[in-house]
Amino acid sequence: MLxxxxxxxxxxxxxxxxxxxxxxxxxxxxxxxxxxQAGHQMIHEGGKNQSAFILAEGWACSYKLLPDGERxxxxxxxxxxxxxxxxxxxxxxxxxxxxxxxxxxxEVLASDILDGFxxxxxxxxxxxxxxxxxxxxxxxxxxxxxxxxxxxxMAHFLLELGARLKLVGIGGLSGFDCPLTQYHLADALGLxxxxxxxxxxxxxxxxxxxxxxxxVSFDNLAGLTELAGFDPDYLDQDGPLLR
Amino acid sequence: MLxxxxxxxxxxxxxxxxxxxxxxxxxxxxxxxxxxQAGHQMIHEGGKNQSAFILAEGWACSYKLLPDGERxxxxxxxxxxxxxxxxxxxxxxxxxxxxxxxxxxxEVLASDILDGFxxxxxxxxxxxxxxxxxxxxxxxxxxxxxxxxxxxxMAHFLLELGARLKLVGIGGLSGFDCPLTQYHLADALGLxxxxxxxxxxxxxxxxxxxxxxxxVSFDNLAGLTELAGFDPDYLDQDGPLLR
DNA sequence: CGTCAAGGCTGCTCTGGATCAGTCGCGCAA
DNA sequence: TTGCGCGACTGATCCAGAGCAGCCTTGACG
Numbered sequence: 143m144l145x146x147x148x149x150x151x152x153x154x155x156x157x158x159x160x161x162x163x164x165x166x167x168x169x170x171x172x173x174x175x176x177x178x179q180a181g182h183q184m185i186h187e188g189g190k191n192q193s194a195f196i197l198a199e200g201w202a203c204s205y206k207l208l209p210d211g212e213r214x215x216x217x218x219x220x221x222x223x224x225x226x227x228x229x230x231x232x233x234x235x236x237x238x239x240x241x242x243x244x245x246x247x248x249e250v251l252a253s254d255i256l257d258g259f260x261x262x263x264x265x266x267x268x269x270x271x272x273x274x275x276x277x278x279x280x281x282x283x284x285x286x287x288x289x290x291x292x293x294x295x296m297a298h299f300l301l302e303l304g305a306r307l308k309l310v311g312i313g314g315l316s317g318f319d320c321p322l323t324q325y326h327l328a329d330a331l332g333l334x335x336x337x338x339x340x341x342x343x344x345x346x347x348x349x350x351x352x353x354x355x356x357x358v359s360f361d362n363l364a365g366l367t368e369l370a371g372f373d374p375d376y377l378d379q380d381g382p383l384l385r
Numbered sequence: 386m387l388x389x390x391x392x393x394x395x396x397x398x399x400x401x402x403x404x405x406x407x408x409x410x411x412x413x414x415x416x417x418x419x420x421x422q423a424g425h426q427m428i429h430e431g432g433k434n435q436s437a438f439i440l441a442e443g444w445a446c447s448y449k450l451l452p453d454g455e456r457x458x459x460x461x462x463x464x465x466x467x468x469x470x471x472x473x474x475x476x477x478x479x480x481x482x483x484x485x486x487x488x489x490x491x492e493v494l495a496s497d498i499l500d501g502f503x504x505x506x507x508x509x510x511x512x513x514x515x516x517x518x519x520x521x522x523x524x525x526x527x528x529x530x531x532x533x534x535x536x537x538x539m540a541h542f543l544l545e546l547g548a549r550l551k552l553v554g555i556g557g558l559s560g561f562d563c564p565l566t567q568y569h570l571a572d573a574l575g576l577x578x579x580x581x582x583x584x585x586x587x588x589x590x591x592x593x594x595x596x597x598x599x600x601v602s603f604d605n606l607a608g609l610t611e612l613a614g615f616d617p618d619y620l621d622q623d624g625p626l627l628r
Numbered sequence: 629c630g631t632c633a634a635g636g637c638t639g640c641t642c643t644g645g646a647t648c649a650g651t652c653g654c655g656c657a658a
Numbered sequence: 659t660t661g662c663g664c665g666a667c668t669g670a671t672c673c674a675g676a677g678c679a680g681c682c683t684t685g686a687c688g
Contacts, residue, residue, distance in 0.1 A: 157474075206528050209614040214531040216524050231400075231517045236619065237524065256510075263506030267499075270513040274474045277520045280527060281480065285449050285457040287530040288575030292675070323635065332531035334676055339637060354636095371452040376479065535645070566665065577646055582667055597666090 148172075149222025149310045150196050157271040158264050167262040171196060174249040178241045185226045185239040192235050193249045194226040200245035201321055204237050205329065215330035217280060218242070218303065218322070222310045227273060230255055243321045275377070282376075287332050295331050296341050297370035300351055300358055305377055317359035391415075392465025392553045393439050400514040401507050410505040414439060417492040421484045428469045428482040435478050436492045437469035443488035444564055447480050448572065458573035460523060461485070461546065461565070465553045470516060473498055486564045518620070525619075530575050538574050539584050540613035543594055543601055548620055560602035 151168055154160060160168070176195075178184060185192050187206060202219040204226075216237060219225045229235035230252045259266040282302065286295045303320070307313040324342070328335040346352050350366045352359045360366060367374060394411055397403060403411070419438075421427060428435050430449060445462040447469075459480060462468045472478030473495045502509040525545065529538045546563070550556040567585070571578040589595050593609045595602045603609060610617060 206524070208528070208532055212532045214528040216527060228517050228521060231514050232521070236521050259510050260506070263503070263509060266506060266509035266513055267502050270509055270516060271474050273513060273516060273520065274471050277516065277523060278471060278475070278479050280520065280523050281449070281459050284459060284523060284527045284530060285451065287527060288457040289451055289455045324637095325635080335635090336638085336677080337675055340675090343637080567667095568665080578665090579647080579668085580645055583645090586667080 148198060150224065153222055154265075154268040154272060158268045160264065160268065161262075164262040164265050164268075167258045167265055170258065171250045171254055172248045174251075176247055176249050178245045178247070180241055180243050180245075182241045182245075183238060184241060184245075184247075185229050185235055185237070187235055187238040189229070189235050190233060191252065192226060192229040193251055194224065194230045194255065195239075195247040195249055197221050197223050197225055198246040198248065200247075201242040202239055202245060203242055203326065203330075204239045206237050213329050214332065215326065217276070217283065218326075218330070220307060220310060221312070224269070224272060224276075227255075227269070242326065278376075283330075292331070292333055292337060292341050293344065294370050295333075296327070296338070296345065297350065297366050298372055299327070299331060300353070300360075301367060301370055301372045301374075302377075304358065304360065305374065309377060315360065315363060317357060320353070320356060320358045391441060393467065396465055397508075397511040397515060401511045403507065403511065404505075407505040407508050407511075410501045410508055413501065414493045414497055415491045417494075419490055419492050421488045421490070423484055423486050423488075425484045425488075426481060427484060427488075427490075428472050428478055428480070430478055430481040432472070432478050433476060434495065435469060435472040436494055437467065437473045437498065438482075438490040438492055440464050440466050440468055441489040441491065443490075444485040445482055445488060446485055446569065446573075447482045449480050456572050457575065458569065460519070460526065461569075461573070463550060463553060464555070467512070467515060467519075470498075470512070485569065521619075526573075535574070535576055535580060535584050536587065537613050538576075539570070539581070539588065540593065540609050541615055542570070542574060543596070543603075544610060544613055544615045544617075545620075547601065547603065548617065552620060556601075558603065558606060560600060562599060563596070563601045564599060 151160070151165065154168070158164075175198075184195060184202065185204075197219050199221055202225060203215050204217050204219065205213050205215040207213050219239070225239055225247075226235070228237070230250075259269075279302070282298075286298055290298065304313060304318055307318045308315070312318060324338045325335050327333070328338045331338065333341070342353050345366075346354075348365075350362050350369065352361055366372075394403070394408065397411070401407075418441075427438060427445065428447075440462050442464055445468060446458050447460050447462065448456050448458040450456050462482070468482055468490075469478070471480065473493075502512075522545070525541075529541055533541065547556060547561055550561045551558070555561060567581045568578050570576070571581045574581070576584070585596050588609075589597075591608075593605050593612065595604055609615075
C-alpha cells in the first residue's frame with residue numbers, strides 16, 4: 143500500500159529512512175487529488191496563501207516575469223517533483239508555476255506541511271534535503287546561463303532533463319518524449335526562440351541530439367556529454383544519510 | 386545570554402518561534418570558532434565529508450568551476466549566513482567556497498546538524514526556511530543572468546547586496562563598504578572584468594551609484610531601483626509563520 | 629474544404645559584450 | 659628607490675546571438 147505512494151516517497155527515502163509515522167503523514171499530503179489543463183497557472187507570483195503540489199503526471203514550469211514582459215523559466219517540474227514549496231514557506235510567492243501539459247497533482251496546503259513537520263519531524267529534514275537538491279539544479283542552471291555558450295547550454299540542459307526523467311523511470315539513455323516547445327527552451331536558456339532553432343539544428347547536424355516532433359533522441363550520448371561537460375551522476379544518491 | 390547569539394538566531398526566529406531547546410541546540414553549533422585568511426578555500430567542489438560554517442565576520446563567495454577554467458560565482462555570503470549546507474546534506478559537495486576577506490566563523494560538522502535536527506525538530510523547519518530564502522536569491526540571480534542587460538544586472542546585484550547588508554546591520558540606504566574586486570563582480574554577473582568597469586563607469590556618470598575604493602554609494606537610490614526593477618522588500622519577513 | 633493560429637525553420641542585419649592590448653596608480657618587498 | 663604585481667581603467671576590434679521579416683507545415687475548427 144505505502145509502497146505505491148509514488149516517486150516522491152521514493153525520492154525522500156533516498157535521504158532519510160522514513161518511519162511508519164513519517165510515511166503516514168506523507169500519505170496525508172496526497173488526499174486532495176486535482177487535475178489542470180495545459181497552460182493553467184497553478185501558482186501566481188506575488189500571490190498570498192497559495193498551495194503547493196506534488197506532481198503525479200505531466201510537466202510544469204516555474205518562472206518569473208520581468209517588468210518589460212520577458213520571462214525567465216527557472217525550472218521544469220516532472221512527475222515526483224514537489225512544486226511551489228517556497229510559496230508556502232513565504233507569505234507571498236516569489237514565482238509563478240504553469241502547467242505545460244495536462245497535469246495530475248496532489249494539492250498540499252500550507253497547514254498540511256507545517257502540521258506535518260511537527261507531527262513527523264524527520265519529514266522536515268527529508269524535505270530540506272529535497273529542496274537542496276532542487277537548489278543544486280538551479281545553481282547548475284545559473285552556471286549554464288552565466289558562463290556557457292548557447293550550444294553547451296542546450297546540451298547540458300537536455301542531458302540534465304534526460305537524467306532527471308530516467309530517475310523517475312520516464313525515458314532512458316536513448317532519449318525521451320518531451321512536450322516542450324522551442325519557446326519554452328528559449329525562456330529557460332535565456333535565448334531567443336529563433337536562436338534555439340538554429341542551435342538545435344546545429345546539434346542535429348553534428349549528429350549529437352535530435353529534438354523533433356516532441357521527442358529528444360540522444361544520437362551520440364558520449365559526444366554530447368563531453369561537449370556539455372556534464373557529470374552524469376551529479377543527481378545520484380547512494381542510500382540514506384540519516385537513519 | 387542567548388540573545389547575543391548573533392544574526393543567525395535572529396534570522397531563524399523570523400520564521401519559527403524557537404524554544405529553549407532549539408536555542409540550546411543552535412548554541413552548540415557555535416562551539417568551534419575558526420578563522421581563515423582572505424583567499425582560503427573553505428569548501429572544495431567534489432570533496433567529501435566537509436563541514437559547514439556560520440559566518441560571524443567577513444565575506445565569502447560560493448562558486449563553481451567549469452572545465453575550461455572559467456568560474457561562476459553563485460552567491461556571496463555575509464555575516465549571519467549559513468554556508469556550505471549542501472556540502473553536508475550531499476555526500477560530495479557540488480560547489481566551492483572561498484574567503485573573500487579574512488573570516489571568523491563557527492565550524493558545523495555534519496553530525497552536529499543531523500543530531501541537532503533529531504534533538505530539536507523545529508530547527509529543521511527553520512533551516513529549511515533559511516535555505517529556501519537562499520534559493521530565492523539564487524533564483525533572482527538566475528533571472529538576472531538570463532534576461533537582464535549588463536547594466537540592470539549590475540544595478541540589481543548592488544541593490545540586493547545592499548538590502549542584505551542592511552538586514553544584518555551593515556551599511557544603510559546611502560551605501561556600504563564592499564571588499565569585492567571588479568573581478569568578483571565579473572565572475573558573479575557573467576561579464577568580463579573589462580565590461581564590469583565600463584558598466585560601473587556608466588552608472589556613475591548617470592549619477593546612480595558609485596563603486597570606488599571599496600565603497601558602494603547609492604547616489605540616486607530611487608532611480609537605481611527603478612532601472613533594476615528591484616522590489617525593495619522581497620527579502621523581508623513580518624514575523625514567525627510557525628509558532 | 630478553406631481558414632487560421634502555432635510552431636518550426638531560415639536569411640539578413642546590427643549590436644552588446646568579449647577579447648586583446650595596453651596605461652596608470654598604488655602598496656609592498658628587496 | 660626601484661622594481662613588481664595587483665587592480666582600476668581605456669580604446670580598438672571582433673563575433674555570438676538578438677531582432678526582424680518572411681515562408682512552410684500541421685492541426686483544429688466552422
